[in-house]
């Protein structure tokens with residue numbers, strides 16, 4: 303579903319052109335006040351079906367906000383509204399201070415939009431594709447040429463510059479779609495499923511690009527149906543389900559609350575086992591150490607402090623890499639069959 307995703311952002315005449323380019327993915331941030339995105343009780347119907355039933359949240363400048371929910375939760379519908387490509391039926395959204403229903407040109411000038419599906423541009427080369435979007439934003443020729451070079455370098459697609467877009471793989475097309483969103487240095491980024499289907503290296507690069515943009519002050523809003531996909535990218539996560547916001551968390555808090563298995567290693571395994579037994583800490587012996595039952599970060603810190611205080615020569619307490627899960631309190635509000643991160647395949651990184 304992408305009604306107008308292929309259309310160039312026609313109303314971008316007011317975008318500011320930067321002649322000198324210092325950082326490849328930099329943004330034009332003029333210290334705007336308030337959050338980059340405000341969603342306030344937004345409703346959208348398709349016939350009698352309620353796709354959005356009162357969604358509310360904010361995406362601050364300087365942070366990456368993840369919009370996480372199962373298929374059909376309303377993520378794309380909401381992002382289309384923010385990108386001024388679909389009208390809400392109730393409620394209000396503000397993007398870079400502009401209401402998409404009142405000032406779509408203002409929204410498009412300030413916003414980089416990456417749809418979940420790549421448009422059909424089979425006849426264009428990679429260079430022409432990016433040039434097309436640069437010109438749609440009214441960037442001058444030399445700025446467009448410089449941006450094309452820099453952005454293709456950023457996403458490692460320079461070798462395809464004169465190739466037709468259709469020769470790119472899915473993941474390469476996705477990286478190209480990201481450059482399209484960045485071409486005019488927007489201060490708000492709306493990215494629909496940007497990490498889906500990317501290989502691990504590309505995902506790390508996406509993380510670095512998005513974190514870099516947020517560090518420069520941009521408000522970055524990214525969607526996914528997989529929490530773990532955005533765990534290392536986002537500062538905040540907004541959970542959505544059935545068209546409603548069901549929870550908003552700082553990613554650090556989610557991580558701190560999450561229980562993970564820890565593996566303890568000590569110079570003397572017998573001393574370690576005895577100390578754990580004495581403290582009634584459940585554990586099992588595994589190859590190369592002892593595995594503790596799942597603990598929060600705080601519990602792990604307390605356990606480590608207790609072992610060290612008791613003279614156990616601990617040499618490491620690494621957490622086993624386990625996917626971040628939807629908080630228990632929210633699970634009732636999220637379709638059990640579609641809990642983000644609930645499927646084995648979702649956990650692959």
Ligand SMILES: Nc1ncnc2c1ncn2[C@@H]1O[C@H](COP(=O)(O)OP(=O)(O)OP(=O)(O)O)[C@@H](O)[C@H]1O
Pocket residue numbers: 303348351352353371372373374375376377378379380418526527
């Ligand atoms: N144009 C449309 N006409 C009718 N129903 C629609 C339309 N667009 C979306 N919907 C419905 O609205 C709901 C939300 O769809 P949306 O695409 O926003 O979900 P999503 O959270 O992006 O899902 P996914 O993770 O699969 O991308 C779905 O039930 C969908 O069928």
Ligand SMILES: [Mg+2]
Pocket residue numbers: 377378379418494
């Ligand atoms: Mg979607």
